[in-house]
Amino acid sequence: MTWPTFLDLPDVPATKADVILLPLPYEGTVSFGRGTSRAPEAVWRASTQIELWDDEVQFDLGSITYHTTPAVVPRLDESPASYLERVFEQGQLYQAMSGLVVAVGGEHGLTPALVGAAVDDPNDLSRLTVVQLDAHADLRDTYDGSPHNHACAMRRLIERGARAVAIGIRSVEREECVFGQQSGLLQTFTARQLATERAVEAQLLDLLGSLAGPVYLTVDVDAFEVSLCPATGTPQPGGLGWWAAMKYLRRLLHENRQIELLGCDVVETVPQPGTLVNETVAAALVAKILGYHFAQPNRG
Ligand SMILES: [Mn+2]
Numbered sequence: 001m002t003w004p005t006f007l008d009l010p011d012v013p014a015t016k017a018d019v020i021l022l023p024l025p026y027e028g029t030v031s032f033g034r035g036t037s038r039a040p041e042a043v044w045r046a047s048t049q050i051e052l053w054d055d056e057v058q059f060d061l062g063s064i065t066y067h068t069t070p071a072v073v074p075r076l077d078e079s080p081a082s083y084l085e086r087v088f089e090q091g092q093l094y095q096a097m098s099g100l101v102v103a104v105g106g107e108h109g110l111t112p113a114l115v116g117a118a119v120d121d122p123n124d125l126s127r128l129t130v131v132q133l134d135a136h137a138d139l140r141d142t143y144d145g146s147p148h149n150h151a152c153a154m155r156r157l158i159e160r161g162a163r164a165v166a167i168g169i170r171s172v173e174r175e176e177c178v179f180g181q182q183s184g185l186l187q188t189f190t191a192r193q194l195a196t197e198r199a200v201e202a203q204l205l206d207l208l209g210s211l212a213g214p215v216y217l218t219v220d221v222d223a224f225e226v227s228l229c230p231a232t233g234t235p236q237p238g239g240l241g242w243w244a245a246m247k248y249l250r251r252l253l254h255e256n257r258q259i260e261l262l263g264c265d266v267v268e269t270v271p272q273p274g275t276l277v278n279e280t281v282a283a284a285l286v287a288k289i290l291g292y293h294f295a296q297p298n299r300g
Contacts, residue, residue, distance in 0.1 A: 003041050006066050007287070008048040017067035019290060020099040022114075024087060024106035025071055028080045028148070035270040036107045036233065040071055042271035042279035043104050049280070050287050056246075057254060059295035061287060069094060080148040084113040091117025095263065100293065102286060105267035107233070108138060108150035111218045115157055118216055118262040126161035128262070129215045130154070131208070131252060133167050133223035133245060135236040137188070139176035150268070153218075158183050165207060167248055168194070168223035168240045191223075191238050208251040215252070217264035217289070221282055228281045231272035246288055253292035261293060 005011045006021055014020055023040030052061040072090050074083050091114050094101050103114050115130065116122030132138070132154055139158070143149035147156070155176075158164055163185045170191040180186040187207065193200040221229040225239040253261065266289075269282040 003044045003068070004048045006044055006047050006068055007050055007052060007061055009052075009062055009066055012065045012067055014067040014069065014094060014099070015097050016065060017097075017099040018064040018294065019066045020094045020097060020101045021066060021068045022090065022094060022101060022103040023068065023071040024103055024110055026074055026083060026087075026106040026110055028074065028083060028107065028109060034233075035231065035272075036105060036268060037074070038271050039106065039269040039279065039282065040104050043269060043282045043286070044068070046276055046279040047283040047287070050283055054287070054291035054295065057250075057291050057295035059291045061290060064290070064294050067099065080109065080146060084110065084148055088113040088117050088122075091263075100261065101263040102289070103263070103265040103267075104282065104286065105265060105269070108134075108153045108218075108220050108267045109148050110267060111153045111265055112156040114263060114265055115162070115216050119214070123160055125157060127214055128161075129163045129165065129211055129213065130157050131165045131167070131211075131215060131217050132220070133218070133240065133248070134220040135168060135171050135191070135222040135239060136220070136234065137166060137169050137172040137176040137180065138220075139179050140173065141175075141179075155179060158185050161185070165189070165211075167204065168245070170238050171236045191240060194240070194244065195238070204248065205251050208248055209256050210258075211252065211256060212258040213260060214262050215259040216262050217252070219264070219266045219285060220268045221266065221278075221285070222268055224281065227277075229269070229278055230275070231270040231278045232268050233270060249289060250292050253289060254295060254297055257297060264289060
């Protein structure tokens with residue numbers, strides 16, 4: 001691999017790493033935009049420009065150790081089911097180690113395989129809470145004929161019993177609303193509500209601060225305002241501002257010490273010629289997630 005190391009820091013063996021980074025260059029079922037397969041390498045390159053000092057939480061990212069695993073590269077004409085099975089196996093391999101597994105993709109259809117790898121029984125997610133930042137609900141049963149499509153990721157988890165908190169949603173089908181309501185497991189905080197209704201934002205912050213037990217975090221970068229993810233496959237106007245999103249992640253990962261973070265992913269980044277915005281936002285996001293998670297909560 002000719003990529004730089006993550007954050008330009010030494011790469012330690014997986015068994016000794018605090019953070020295990022899993023690059024997933026996958027775009028098997030992406031609807032419109034192409035290019036999520038190029039994301040991981042671009043994100044690693046962008047990460048070398050990120051400052052190691054997180055001033056907000058007074059944390060040195062160089063004080064923890066990192067391992068980047070080999071990328072799980074799709075084979076020519078490999079089916080989504082086959083690729084996701086390999087992601088699941090790689091996920092399990094690294095979840096058995098002590099480091100926090102952070103997947104960088106790649107399209108959102110990856111998430112169910114990553115969550116399955118993070119739990120004891122992939123078919124029973126009833127103890128798990130999935131926190132999702134996303135523009136889209138991703139609650140379709142199938143899309144383009146596939147249950148593995150990125151538009152179905154959250155449904156695959158909720159139908160296995162996971163509780164879900166969806167943040168930043170602003171594009172949803174009626175069928176998805178019905179499924180979400182009937183499941184009784186989904187709490188949605190739309191981008192519009194969060195931008196315009198202070199009480200709703202307060203409710204979200206209370207919820208993120210009071211969750212307990214196993215949590216998986218999935219961030220589809222299209223949750224952010226379009227200026228932060230201009231090349232993402234299915235952009236939607238009206239997204240989360242950077243510091244609003246960080247406020248939510250800080251509450252969940254830094255201030256709430258009752259959760260057990262099983263893993264996380266950052267997906268749907270697409271690099272674009274002539275600008276480093278897309279991959280830099282993804283790299284900075286991973287850095288913020290790690291700062292919030294690993295910094296002591298009494299600092300910053
Ligand atoms: Mn998504």
